[in-house]
Amino acid sequence: MEYKIALIPGDGIGPEIVSEAKKVLDKVCEKYHHTFTYSEVLLGGASIDVHGVPLTDEAIATAKASDAVLMGSIGGDAKTSPWYKLEPSKRPEAGLLAIRKALNLFANLRPAYLYKELEEACPIKKEVIGENGFDMIIVRELTGGLYFGERKTIEENGVKKAIDTLSYNENEIRRIAIKAFDIAMKRRKKVTSVDKANVLDSSRLWRKVVEEVAKDYPEVTLEHMLVDNCAMQLVHDPAQFDVILTENMFGDILSDEASMVTGSIGMLSSASLNETKFGLYEPSHGSAPDIAGQNKANPIATILSAAMLLRYSLNLDEEADAVEAAVQKVLTDGYRTGDIMSEGCKKVGTKEMGDLIAAAV
Amino acid sequence: MEYKIALIPGDGIGPEIVSEAKKVLDKVCEKYHHTFTYSEVLLGGASIDVHGVPLTDEAIATAKASDAVLMGSIGGDAKTSPWYKLEPSKRPEAGLLAIRKALNLFANLRPAYLYKELEEACPIKKEVIGENGFDMIIVRELTGGLYFGERKTIEENGVKKAIDTLSYNENEIRRIAIKAFDIAMKRRKKVTSVDKANVLDSSRLWRKVVEEVAKDYPEVTLEHMLVDNCAMQLVHDPAQFDVILTENMFGDILSDEASMVTGSIGMLSSASLNETKFGLYEPSHGSAPDIAGQNKANPIATILSAAMLLRYSLNLDEEADAVEAAVQKVLTDGYRTGDIMSEGCKKVGTKEMGDLIAAAV
């Protein structure tokens, strides 16, 4: 089959890791007789450098014309990057927020699980996690809430005051809840919906709509958890979670916490989906400008994001399985990039890791 | 000297733990020749049961007429408590928010540190934390942000929409920043200000004002950290933090995460202060309705909150030191309540723990 994939190399280590993921996708094409045609999209700092803005209409059009988007990472070092001198709406992350909105990517899926091979890297004690490790997926609403509410800075009697707005309507809540329950049906059938319903109106509406949606999924166990408690439980007992469903800002905080709890953030992929099969796939980690261009970055999160792309946007389950199995094989064989290196393993660079995984497909 | 202390026993284990803290305060009176007169204030579920509302004007007046307030914990079990059937503005936590506002308690201080004696209970691996443990204090803004912004639920074309507002003005940010820097001056002189300045206007104003305040404290190192990164860093490297300064909702999430990272939430005190010496002191943990009335609860967090009360509101540093030293001695002697029990230690109940600490003062 023929598919169109848009690539967003992005900033920092982005171009290197996307290039390794492409290597793996090329191998998939060869082995399974597909044709992927790639187009490049500039976003973030890379777009600012060329066009002066973090996202152009042309970039959106190219992304829309493709079956899916694979992205590296955007942004740079807040201390040294010239982009950070720009006003907020012109900075790299503004491009990321704008593309999420333009492509209507309301559902952000972020798996966080413990690799048996990488248990040593996990900061949490083994007796806290338990024998069976943990395996959760965070379903974060991505186009609403504080991120996209009205905001303004005004002056009242000479005193500046800044206002951000958090709002959700029933439809926005319903569609992300449905995603979470659909995913739970293919997993361990448990949804933990996280909110701050003891304080926020938006959380109370969230809870009500989630309960309505739950009625259509009698096999799924629904539990509600306050966000402050969830931040504790992720450290205290991560194994209790299957699917965590939450709004945009809470999801930002909790998914980063969860990824750090795994200890191997260089391994974690993510997908951002709209109502169709279309999606944008990217590693959960950042652009790590300090190691950019040094063949040190771990490309696995991006390669696993490419596997998610195959599965969710192209319906190529067998191919996705093959990529995931290839990553597993290379880990079992003892190959590691620096970030996940441990005694007795073989240390490799970005390119070698990409070669090994492509060869194992 | 004579002091007036208002006690809020509250719900769940609240009454038991406040009673042990009072025992310790009585011992302080005896030893240091002070007179503390106590008045009781009903808040939360305890007030709903008597007055039908979580906070009365009379309760506020009694609290205001005292030098400081010592509180147990409020709220109950969301699954079984009858209070949770009430509409949000009538529930226990509404009383807590209302008293914070009525007493202008804008500065919430929550220490989180690793007790040498309780390292086993810490969920984080020792090699992650390092040889010297960690010791941070979270300074959370407590009377602004999403907690106290306008909120409403409306209907647009038959679709419900809920709106919460996050706002801060320069004065609100300045006064909490000053608190954080003042505290840092007495500690390791580092402030980590946490915001989401890549998205929120309120966070950008926050950053600007914090930087202005920092100019008056040339000895203090200021660093800015995004909230998602901070949620990661608390797990990855808690020892990097001295004072964390943040807004209300971020502070709620991060302080609970930090307390769980210590592994001994039953030991952590907190203070909520206004512009004067007045403050409300309470344990960081909740009301644990499942063990209420069973002489199982750990009273130490409340006893250490009483020590903070002596120090911050009554200026009784020597007395506060004595209470903290008494807690330390009892731990060193190997006494533990169930929540912090480990092999080779002596297990005691709530009352026995209170007796031991009072005796050690």
Ligand SMILES: CC(C)[C@H](C(=O)O)[C@@H](O)C(=O)O
């Ligand atoms: C860069 C930033 C705006 C973004 C977010 O907060 O959503 C990032 O943290 C993420 O999680 O993708």
Ligand SMILES: CC(C)[C@H](C(=O)O)[C@@H](O)C(=O)O
């Ligand atoms: C009970 C709740 C409203 C409260 C808060 O969110 O502030 C609690 O979590 C706390 O941190 O004191």
